Amino acid sequence: MKVFHKTLKYSVVLLLTLSSSIAFAGGGGDNHDKKGNPIDTKEEINAYIKHHLQDSHDFTFYTNGETGTHYGFPLPVILWDEGLKMFMSSKFHHGETVAEADGNYYKLYHGKIYRTDAEGTINYDEHHHPTNVKPLDFSITKSVVGMLLAGLLMILGFSALARGYKKGPIPTGFSRVLEPLVIYVRDEIARPNIGEKKYRKFMSFLLTVFFFIWIANLLGLTPLGFNITGQIAVTVCLALFTAVIYLTNGSKDFWAHTLWMPGVPVILRPILAIIELVGFVLIKPFSLLVRLFANITAGHFVVMSLIALMITMKDAFGAVGSTGMSLVLSLFITLIELLVAFLQAFIFTMLSSLFIGMAVEEHDHH
């Protein structure tokens, strides 16, 4: 029975990997000119991957390349363009038509919404960038759905853990898995980096960020195709939160050391102050946001490229050979991505607590 369960689990993992490959192989014709053809050239695959890495205004599970029909559901679009405009993304028809809202016309172009005229004309500058007005886009995009899902999972899981403590000191069921993770973040990340006295204050932020990033990364590995932490806006926001927290909680010592470093020649002090300030205000948050963004984006890119091998290598190895190779490699990379999903959450939280620790530290020497 136990063996059976194990095999079942493995087959589920296999199935998940396979299904994403199948979705890929079958999927295509995503607002492309030559409708009716499956994606089969390198350029098309590249474009498809880039398209996936971007946020999207509707939730597409599968696209039939032959007919150009998309299977999925539309998401609400919320725009701020001299007033609040709300409509469902189905109005865009995957970028094929112009959406009208309160007398304004909008068009979806490469995942972005532009204001156009009634015909949907998009003007380009010399770098082939659209010059149309981009209204502020607060839409519930695919990534926002992912975030909400991650948040919901967190609230459900951890409030169950919190409630469990009312019944007894030892959690039961799935909470037993969550508790060591919370203890891990507290004892291995927050305590050693921030210090015994002050770590409590930052626990809410660190725990939330850790689990949010981890769950978001894991959601990105499911065939649902989320790419939440691969959105630069998301990682910018996360890093900015960290920066705001450590800059507003900086101790007197921290500012004294940053702005007027003791123990160095006076001439050097302003230069050091600039270096330190740039370091804390720009470089550290930037390293945080780029690391997370790049790792997740690269992970998605590699997994999808390996899955695409079965198409690109079909001529060289035959259908079975390329599919087998693609399956083995993408399974292997997906396992590594599972590790990376945890690792990036860990590193982000670790570095955040390290920076917070630097800022709140109080020196008792001098």
Next chain:
Amino acid sequence: MDQLLNDFSPGLFFMQAIILLILILLMRKFAWKPILDSLNDREAGIQDALDAADKARKELQNLRSDNERIFNEARTERDNMLKEARELKESMINDAKAEAQAEAEKIVAKAQETIASEKKAAIADLKSQVAGLSVEIAEKVVRKELTSKENQMELVESMLGDVTLN
């Protein structure tokens, strides 16, 4: 870089900020605070229990060493008492012996004294009797001499025979 800037969506950033902020607040209220409090309580409870166990063990050790000390004290006391009793017994025996000796000596001395005085008295008595007899004999002798010589001799011999009989 250009691509990155182009990909940056202010709307998504705003949504993420709002969601993250709300999530942090919600999680703090409904999850992190109760979880961390419970964990702290549990850890404090475990620490307390460990401390209490340690204390109890120490107390038990103290008690055991106390018991041992009391036992040892009792044993030495018993030993002392036995020793004292033995000494007392010996000294009493010795005293009794010495007293008995002294008494015996006294009795012997008294007896000897009595014997001596009796002897003296007897000697004195004997002396006085001898003297009285001598005087009587002398008287009788004197009287017989007055009658006849033969009588006198006879008398003396009978007297002497009396004396030896005496």
